[in-house]
Amino acid sequence: MTRAWAFLSRRRAGSNWDWTDIVTFVWLGAGLFIVFGPALWLVLSSLKSPAQLSEFPPTLMPYEARSVIVAGYENPLPLYKVTDDAGTRTLAEVRRVGTVAQMVDPADPGTIQKINIANRTPERDIGFSWSNYTDPFLKFDFLNYTKNSVFVTTMATLITLLTNSMAAFALSKYEFRGRGFVIVLIVATLMIPLSVILVPLYSIISGVGLINSLWGVILPTVATPTGVFLLRQYMLTIPYELLEAARMDHASEWQIYWRIVLPLTAPALAVLAIFSVVWRWNDFLWPLIVLSRQEVYTLQVGLNAYAGELNVQWHYLLAMTVMTMVPVVLVFIFLQRFITAGIAGSGLK
């Protein structure tokens, strides 16, 4: 333990503790709480029953009422802890009439006791409402939504990587008239948010007949200039001599792109791929607009179907939100090395 602490507190040059170390540890500790706390809270909440979700104050863990089978009663009866003049005891509730509950002692099922409801609290155990997770798959076609999401994410990412890297290659490794113009165009539109072109884009998609098609979701997103910009910046660092060497080596321009430039752009491609997967997986507003048929729903759109005019089915919504987070968390766990190293190394500027 002491060794672990010594290791943890190891500092540069082995000098004494100073305020910067304290700031470091406080910030990292707080960060741990602030970053993962909310996510954890979401996961725990997603396992609560609808009634428990609207409770205040909310409990940390999901609970379910404890019930007991009492002789003479057909259904299991909920247990309550009762505290009144007669002391504290555990009783099962038969029925409630206004502010008065009729309760029995499970050991003595014959005697009905009348208890003011203010004097009792339900007995509960930690219990998980797994049905929040299973119902959507049984009642709604979540498996199909997942398939659609995977399709959109994969295709969009592949097309993004291919077309963006091709364009970036042309824009970084060839001199031609109008190149500057294309670059300015791409950069100028780099940060135009979807909401700005929502309406005209919808009419275009509808004009080409891609409403309710997964391609209507995929195509507008793969053209985002971000990828071209990022890859071009990275390709600029590949020395021109390599391409000339390849040309001397009888390589065609396509081979130069595919065999030389693309492998060397791998770090930036990895970053773009990760971002593309995350972005496309999380896309919400645009798919919501394009897709209104159940068989083409993506997960995020399917999720939204839990919001009715008057009520939101929070228990399903939270559970499925957690489900949609799973791939992102997997990406996070398996690829975090690439993300951090890739962003740091890809000159993402």
Next chain:
Amino acid sequence: MGRIALHNIRKAYGAVEVLKGIDLSINEGELVVFVGPSGCGKSTLLRMISGLDRPTGGTIEIDGQDVTRRSAADRGLAMVFQSYALYPHMTVWQNMAFGLQNTRMPKAEIAERIADAARLLEIEPLLDRRPGQLSGGQRQRVAIGRAIVRRPTAFLLDEPLSNLDAELRVSMRAELTALHSRLGATMIHVTHDQVEAMTMADRIVVLRAGRVEQVDTPLNLYNVPNNLFVAGFIGAPGMNLWPATPETKGSFLLEGGTKLELPHLDLAGPVTFGLRPQHLRLDENGPLTAKVTLVEALGAESVVHAELEGGVRLLAVLPGQPDLALRSQIRFAFDPAALHVFDAQGQRVKTG
């Protein structure tokens, strides 16, 4: 195989003319070195030959065929780049095989050629490594190996030694020369280092500002430089160059005031005298009086920096370790036959 002829090659980037009409013919099996100060156009010229850039005017012939419009890959040449341009994501073997695979050569032959080249260059243990795991010298060999396996009609080497440290450069220089004699292939080597040019070349092409100043064997360049530029550029340390004006017949006044009696010369108008530092010797009766400013004793010889009258600088290489005090006055003599004379335009003046 491997004759290259350039006719009136010109290259301009916009209004800037980089090559101003170059004629040159390179013989089969020759090792030709392009040398000149940076910006003289030597690398540009090499790239014209390689086909990576197109000239704005003139023609390039290889083995009698006009290849001016042909692409780089179709000229049958191989190039070694200054940065080696090894593909970082491929192993040494893959680097060497890449070009051959692109020509759809049978696998067995690729393997054989690479094995041969690897043996020749002693890089067999490195074949599975990637360029990042190699030292500078090893990368250099791999880059050459990549060129060798192609069996090109000619090798083009673009300052291939400039990224090596001094010691390695000397040994690689020798190796390249040995390689050349073993392969017997035409090689064009570009460098800004005249020592490299002198030691390696069959013939040297001295370039300045987009023009060829002189093409000749190293020793001819040294002994009979065609003009002031070549005279000053070739040889280390550099030639002493003293502007002078004739006073009377056979008598010249150097800038700064030193008088020289050279009865065999009958020249009118201002001239520049050139004298290699090695051709000066100590002589108490010599015609040149100079004040010693610095002595670099190298053991076998000493380089003496001195000033003639009027602060004109003089450089002499003296054998052994002469005992010269700083700021002492000494006198030099020289063999008048060793004196190079250049006219006001900088061209060599024949002196018999």
Next chain:
Amino acid sequence: MKKTVTAFTLGLSLLASTAMAGDVRMMWYSDGVEGEVMKDLLARFHAQNPDINVILDEVAYKVVQEQLQIQLEAGSGPDIARVTNIKTLAPHWLNLTPYLSDPDYWRTNFGAYADWMREDGSDAITGFMTQLTLTGGFANKTLFEQAGVAMPGAGATWDDWVNASAEVAKSQGTAAAFAIDRSGHRISGPNASYGANYIAADGMPAPMDAGSKAFAEKLVGWVADGKMLKDTWVAASGSTYRAAADDFINAAIPFYYSGSWQIANLSSKIGTGFDWVAIGSPCGTVACSGLAGGAALVAVKYTKNPEDVAKVMEFLGSEEIVKEFSERTLFLPAHAGVVTKGGLKWDTKDPNVGAALDKFVSAATEVAPAAAALPSWKWASAYYGALVNRISQVMAGELTLDDAYTKIDSDIAEQVAAAK
């Protein structure tokens, strides 16, 4: 370029899935269990009509509100849709009359609400109400009893109810006395009770009148003195809808003004937590009015197979199906035959539900004429939106009431102008 785009488009269209003949697509949103019930009913329909394949697209309410309109304007969209914005979108609905085997059955049983879902002056049959709603209040009986406060009886005014609730809130320490959903529709019944009339003589929107102002002033006052739960109205901007049902369910308010559609929701979430009652609408100066409304199932005129659509509609609109649907979803039926015959067996064990539904049925008779005219009035949405938007700004302290009145009038005028 154009050629490329065309070729490109063509290629893409091949990839896009196309609807097959015989398919009927129905866009449906759910507040509770009605999606499952509908799925069940459609399965039964398919068993009887194997050649017609009805595909149920369950969507979020937002999709119906936002995307459907655009799809319709593009001449596409589903064949049948469940909508609440029935009047505004009326030009897009299909006149089913020629396809129905018995149009008179529809006129007789759904005729009362036919005007809600067709253009002014038309006599088309475009669909039917899947659910009739009426705005009204709910009270937490247990809280009232625990506080020892008597619930105001019949004829009690808004002030009576809010003040009684405030007493309960004070004694029981709840967050506030009452809440009303953040919706222009919700406050329009009470407005009418205070004499408001939105519709001018020419059928266009009238300026804010004394009735509307009276209730708006009360609302703002209740927020200011903490009687009305601040969250629902103040917490959002624009015309965003927010319900306060969760606060009522959580016993944070003893009195909640919403509507009949909450019954199923309250029943399932409150369970045995406390007893609650529907109280209808409290009275204003001229009436004790709620506001009717609901969701309609309408046919879309861009459908390619109207005969099939009509068959689906006839099946779903038949008396026994309407009855079953209502019983299982705990929705008030809009079918004259079902209503007059009565005897609905509500599919619930909760004793609070039957009483509440009955209360709403009786409250329906008290709707003021000014309120009754609203569901079939073209500009109602514009009025509702402006009311919510501006009154909540007053509650947030951003506007004075007088500024709000001016803004509401100009907002509505602009909307009317923008829509030509």
Next chain:
Amino acid sequence: MKPLASILGAVIAAPLGWIAGLAEAPLRLWQRLTGKGGMIAFFLLPNMAIFGVFVLFPLIINIVYSTTSGSALFLSDRDFVGLGQYERLLRCDDYTNTLTCQEDQFWTAVKNTAVFVVVQVGLLISIATATALILNREIMGRSFWRAMFFFPVLLSPVVVGLIWRWILDRNGALNAALVGVGLDPVNWLLERGWAFAATIGITIWAHLGFYALILLAGLQAIPRDLYEAAEMDGTPPGRVFWRITLPLLMPNLLVVIVLSLIRAVQVFDEAYVLTGGGPGTATLYLTQYIYEVGFASLLKNPGLASAASILMGGVLIVLTLVQLGLSNRNEKKGKQK
């Protein structure tokens, strides 16, 4: 992790390589026939075609939209009004009082967005810099901490908004915690200041890791010997930060500032889910205004929304061009030859 990734890479790369091999022969022919120009076209065309159809073209249509009126969504059904929509957006009787503006909520949104941008970007940059400095120290498990701050970046904005709404709600976890320790609960999303702060807070929460990593990359590029030299000179740490770290971090800092500025101007999803623009209009931002006017409300006014979006797009393009200029300057500085 590395072998897994390389196996994965191989599995994906092998079939792709095969396809690319198939493309080789026809493309070589194409290259012979059309030369370099043809190849440039080949490389550019797929992306530029999609970009043109789905980004550029809608942008242009949007400009046309902004000159029309009516609630119809398709251009042919709309009336040309010239600059009418812009006039409506920009007209105020008294520019010091947004209430007198014809579109007072547009101005409210502009004002809110402006304040948001200034405060959020300032805070975000400071916190990201501090975080990068901390992550640049020699601490145990540095890669974990680095990744940890990056985690929220991966979440969808809607999820971010949902999570925090779930926490900051009157009945949420934060208030439960406050009650738990005996404090009074706060109605976080109902108090104007708190709600505004909450939108700033959660957008920082969601984006911090991204910017911290860019800054960290910049910090790691600063040569160590500079710090050693400073230590030899006995320079106090504060001075080291201001005189060495900050100037050398400037290129990355500029990138971060401009990127975060652009993103801040566009703030929408997270804030919309969290506060819905409330309380009142305290967190009504420009994008939400556009979204509501043009898309979400029952009576849509796409022309007005387009005009507002073009005004906003203009600001964004200026910001991106500033970034282009700045990064070009850096590029030129760092260019070889």
